[in-house]
Amino acid sequence: MPVEIERKFLLSAFEPPPTAVRQHIEQGYIAIKEDGTEVRLRRIGGSFVLGVKRGTSGPEPSPVRIEVERELDEGEFADLWPATEGARLAKDRYTFDASGVTVYVDVYQGELAGLRTAEVEFDSEPEAAAFPAPDWFGPEITGVKAYKNQTLARQGLPKS
């Protein structure tokens, strides 16, 4: 089953380690439903991806989500992209190993500039729960709606 189990944290500062792989990501949402189900277009490096994440009607925050993705060609992506108007964001993603796990740091751009997050994916919920966040991680935002990409793409940075 295509399931995503992840935890997400804010970062106050970030200096990419020399081993980090950087990818530019532009993503937009074709649809975002009340239950959290989302249909996303993503350009990541030279790839184009259509993805559906099913929302859970269960209690939030849950680190588990069902996700299905398929590659598109550039023409298909361009044809569908207008359907994401008003729900887009851009970020640079740095991927590297740290503290025994793979860490994905997103440095947001444009209207979201200043926001940095770190995500870690796990194979199981117990593993996710047992993960000791390293010192350089800030507050945890797993499942926090205001920091979901689907919210950021439509509403911008949370008012603090």
Added chain:
Amino acid sequence: MPVEIERKFLLSAFEPPPTAVRQHIEQGYIAIKEDGTEVRLRRIGGSFVLGVKRGTSGPEPSPVRIEVERELDEGEFADLWPATEGARLAKDRYTFDASGVTVYVDVYQGELAGLRTAEVEFDSEPEAAAFPAPDWFGPEITGVKAYKNQTLARQGLPKS
């Protein structure tokens, strides 16, 4: 460009010709947006398909729509299917050649029983416009919102 140009008609009666190929279709909508953009799951025979049709903000009815489809495996389909709750329909589709074109007749089931439609797809808008509907076709419903599958799946048969 993945474009769909079609015309659609009501049928008052329908007797499948011996050459018709019959497929059972179950489909549900993950999302339907105000501009008509839809994200659809379809089980057709033994295949499972995720499709996105982009709505047009231009004047309706237009026979042209952008469509992107990808096959899913049965597990992915089952995982996403719950996201279509409240927006589903089932029908038998008969495909055959008649009047020099390929005709797709849909015989709806369940709450939509009694509804039958015929669709014809074209390579160009001029070709679509020039098509002489055969005598056994009923009123044309190309672009009529009440008869779109996305509307039928959520609202049932039009009140007449």
